[in-house]
Amino acid sequence: MPRVVVFDETGGPEVLRIVDEPVVEPAAGEVRVRIEAFAVNPLDQMIRAGQSPRPIRLPHARLGVEGTGVIDALGAEVTGLAVGDPVILAALPDFEDKGAYAEYTTVLAGRVVPRPAGLGPVDAAALWVSYFTAYGALVEKGGMRPGDRVLITAASGGVGRAAIQIANQIGAVPIAVTRHTAREESLLAAGAAAVIATDRENVGEATRRHTGGAGADIILDAVMGPGLAELSLAAKLGGTLATVGWLDPRPASFPANPSLTIHRYMGFADMVDPVTVRRVAAFLAAGVRSGVLRPTIDRVFDFDDIVEAHRYLEKGTPSGKVVVTA
Structure with a gap:
């Protein structure tokens, strides 16, 4: 059996x-x-x-x-x-x-x-889950457009790497965040335009350096926790924060950037909507055909x-x- x-x-x-x-x-x-x-x-x-x-x-x-x-x-x-x-x-x-x-x-x-x-x-x-989550948060909710600077936390994980590829497919600029300097080379090879390793640099300062002082247009965060307030300062005024996970189980701090538009994205809610499913499936199939998404x-x-x-x-x-x- x-x-x-x-x-x-x-x-x-x-x-x-x-x-x-x-x-x-x-x-x-x-x-x-x-x-x-x-x-x-x-x-x-x-x-x-x-x-x-x-x-x-x-x-x-x-x-x-x-x-x-x-x-x-x-x-x-x-x-x-x-x-x-x-x-x-x-x-x-x-x-x-x-x-x-x-x-x-x-x-x-x-x-x-x-x-x-x-x-x-x-x-x-x-x-499906990683790419649907990254696409839903960045495109469906975050409105990601070509040229947007997108800061991606937990970038070495499944959703993070999917977000890097999806940003590249759209024409945005993915900036990867990792806790470990040793993962920088791998993330650059995965398509990140830049990598911020938090074991050696402050994420807010490094983001401003990589964005000409402006800050990120969109932050995609899979961590939450007490570091969320500091992370929010890496966004530009009027930017967007989309949270997609809770890798840090501790209570999340309130974002310190009051101008942010905040989305708490839960992909499974959209996965039962046939219209959204068809749209995401078409996007992913196109990315696989072109070789951008893998x-x-x-x-x-x-x-x-x-x-x-x-x-x-x-x-x-x-x-x-x-x-x-x-």
Whole structure:
């Protein structure tokens, strides 16, 4: 029987276990997807550890909000899709029952998008959440335009590297922020116009140096925490701050730049809107075709090594996405 990753209690990576479950037939309006690969995200780690933003039903909870595979079966009333189509899971808000940490899952037909041609399963598994989040925050909310100077925190992570590429595709100027000088070369190679390493320089002063004294037009922040007030001073007067994560779990300080337009962007809210999904899917497919957009993969694990994949993510050192092949 197909295998599924579940957990019966919250805790460390060791609470995850692999079980066998029968194949489920897709209901009306659903498709069944044979999963080829899925990404391991910080949200998965938080849920497993008992830090979920909403209650999780135990036991036998599941994980996984993004993945890719091939349509294996169609439910009644499904049109426009066929068995054998390679797809990306576009949203899994009901991941407790139909998570991507599995060899098969069923989802509503409207919650898959075609896998861009030329993108293999590992890269495709790492595309949707990071790139959707970066695009949604920068373009849909932040109104990013060609020439905008965009300051990107946690730039070595999946969303950060996606934001660098998306800024370049638009014609904006991505300025990457990292805690470690050792990552400067990698971020420049990833497309950053400049890199600010906070272990050697002040982010506000360095941003003004890279922007001719003006400050960033847009800040994309995945960290939050008490450093948010200081970070806000790196923006120009009348600039935009878009927050997309909470890597620092401590309470966030209030932005010290009162002229900022602030967006708290939660990508999963947009991922269930079919109009937004079509727009983002078209943008990403175009970027993949042109070669500008390509996920950065830090490490790939086998399905049997899901516990090790979570342990690796918990170290907090990935430069790109962690992917598991099913």
